Amino acid sequence: MKRSLLATAALLALFVAPLPALANGTLDVVAQFEIQSPEPSTTGYIFTRMGIAETLVNADAQGRLTPGLATGWSVSEDGLSWTFTLREGVLFHDGSAMTADAVVNALEIARAKPGPLGSLPLTGIMAGEGSVTLTLSEPLAALPAFLAEFRTQILAPASYAADGTGVAVIGTGPYRITAMEPPLSLDAEAFDGYWGAAPHIAQVSYSGVSRVETRALMAESGEAEFVFGLDPASVSRLRQVDGVEVLSVAIPRTLLLKVNAAHPFLSDVEARRALSLAIDRAGIAAAVLRYPEGATQLFPPSVAGWHDPELAPLAHDLDEARALLADLGWERGSDGILTRDGARFALTLTTYPDRPELPLVAAVLEQQFRAIGVELTLNTTNSSEIPSGHQNGTLELGLIARNFALIPDPIGTVMSDYVGNGDWGAMNWTNEAFATLVQGIARGEGGEEARAQAAAILQDDLPIIPIAWYRQTLAVSDAVTGTSIDPFERSFGLVDMRWAE
Secondary structure (H helix, E strand, C coil), X not given: CHHHHHHHHHHHHHHHCCCHHHCCCEEEEEECCCCCCCCHHHHHHHHHHCCCXXXXXEEXXXXXXXXXXXXXXXXXXXXXXXXXXXXXXXXXCCCCECCHHHHHHHHHXXXXXXXXXXXXXXXXXXXXXXXXXXXXCCCCCCHHHHCCCHHHCECCHHHECCCCCECCCCCCCCEEEEEEECCCEEEEEECCCCCCCCXXXXXXXXXXXXXXXXXXXXXXXXXXXXXXCCCHHHHHHHCCCCCEEEEEEEEEEEEEEEEECCCCCCCCHHHHHHHXXXXXXXXXXXXXXXXXXXCCCCCXXXXXXXXXXXXXXXXXXXXXXHHHHHHCCCEECXXXXXXXXXXXXXEEEEECCCCCHHHHHHHHHHHHHHXXXXXXXXXXXXXXXXXXXXXXXXXXXXXXXXXXXXXXXXXXXXXXXXXXXXXXXXXXXXCHHHHHHHHHHHCCCCHHHHHHHXXXXXXXXXXXXXXXXXXXXXXXXXXXXXXXXXXXXXXXCHHHCEECC
16 A cells, blocks of 8 residues: 555656746746856846846837837937937836936946947937937937947946946846856846736746857756757757757848958959859758758848849859859869969968857858868967957958848948948948948938848948858747747747746
């Protein structure tokens, strides 16, 4: 009888015992991004995605701007003055009120740091009665979209040291931080004073895990309910795991080669065109990324208004690539690598493992470029080496995944990457016709025709070389429901998630 009771108890335990991840009622989020510090200009994208910090303006899944901490905005007739009406009754996590002065303080601090505000023609940010007004020296039709970018998040004055450095994350979001241990983790709980709808799950955590294999195992074992940033092999395996759902969606991000256009081997557009022709985009998409297609141009279809379906697609043609290089004076050496004036056509390709598909694609590019006589040395390192190499001029080629929607209106990224000196965009490349087009688009001029002309210039000059349109993939436990992928990568959507019944 005793054995029977014990067996029954054990059997019941199998059915009633909570999953390990649910034992403490905490929803565990895992991604590849490290928490560098409380500084919003470097780590703010984690704070906004986790629902801890918020911005004046939001964006929906189609990229349309929606109210955030500002309920609305208006612009003067001359386009030089924008007024944002602030949401009433908003509290910071320390209990202090979100006032116009607090908003101005946060924006002025953000403006003084690397980020979108610092590059704008702003002449002033002023507090009003329940509003904030930004003035410009020239019109900027996309200004509200810049205030949806994570580095413009609004934090309480106590979040900053006297010099403006972020020392605490005191936001207005549905979750408030209870513990943070950079670079790996933070814990947060639902904020009772939140102005909007309360989250369904009270406790959440975030862990930065660099190895994609480890992240996949955490999803497979149930150690984490929400796992971000998976490689193709992990996706295939997790699709076979009971209790795990794999979600994937096209997002406004492109995997591309960043080219140093001042490099003596790459300064001629025909050399860049030869590299582009050497890339088998369809093969990379199908065999490596397991995407439905490669990129035919820089802007994917999800980048509304910038993707041009009439633009002649990027091609794959090894014979033409070899002919272009021969016309530039390159001759094949005994080992198959091209030489010119005693120099080998050898380049270093820098990439980073934060996005696990990048090193895989880099290895394939090494083979594809060798087929036309170009030798690559792969440098897989920290992602910070890309902007660092841009700034000091040492970068030759960089393999990156560029998001065109961190600012929901792509003009923000286009301006930074191809007209300004944004260190994730074109390197040592200028084009006056392109700059004129983009500056007009930023003022609200030209419309679809101007954007198509700008896209065509990038396709012709190839200051960067597109490879694939990106898909975001994540694994979610069936212990939770209500999960969705934000194609603009502004939020993990935790506030809408709930425990499955």
